Amino acid sequence: MGTQTDPRKVILSALEDEERVLSHELERLREGLRDSLRETSGEMTVENHPGDVGTETYEREKDLGRARYLEAQVAEVVAARHRLAAGEFGVCQACGRRIDPGRLAVRPQSALCLECEERNEGGARGWAPEETHR
Numbered sequence: 394m395g396t397q398t399d400p401r402k403v404i405l406s407a408l409e410d411e412e413r414v415l416s417h418e419l420e421r422l423r424e425g426l427r428d429s430l431r432e433t434s435g436e437m438t439v440e441n442h443p444g445d446v447g448t449e450t451y452e453r454e455k456d457l458g459r460a461r462y463l464e465a466q467v468a469e470v471v472a473a474r475h476r477l478a479a480g481e482f483g484v485c486q487a488c489g490r491r492i493d494p495g496r497l498a499v500r501p502q503s504a505l506c507l508e509c510e511e512r513n514e515g516g517a518r519g520w521a522p523e524e525t526h527r
């Protein structure tokens with residue numbers, strides 16, 4: 394109520410901006426991938442420039458990897474919006490401590506505190522955000 398800015402609204406709009414940017418890039422990547430698939434399958438029958446096809450395959454692999462990364466990022470933003478709605482925004486999903494506000498300012502979709510993310514990246518793969526202990 395009143396003129397005071399609701400911090401949750403600020404966070405929500407930051408998340409929405411993030412999602413927009415990510416979705417836009419993802420869409421562009423997917424279009425590029427569709428086009429390159431068409432072009433490559435056309436070249437298959439003519440069988441020319443095998444070197445170029447190799448480079449294109451490499452480029453496509455790179456774009457595919459980027460698309461997968463972006464998809465994961467969008468999923469994180471969506472998950473962060475759910476946490477915001479549930480009143481759990483800014484709480485580390487692994488250890489339950491509050492995530493550093495500076496970190497959230499840079500990356501509002503952060504699901505983990507810096508410590509947990511570093512531990513996560515440090516090899517312990519397979520950590521699933523769904524596995525919250527209640």
Ligand SMILES: [Zn+2]
Nearest residue numbers: 485488506509
């Ligand atoms: Zn943590």
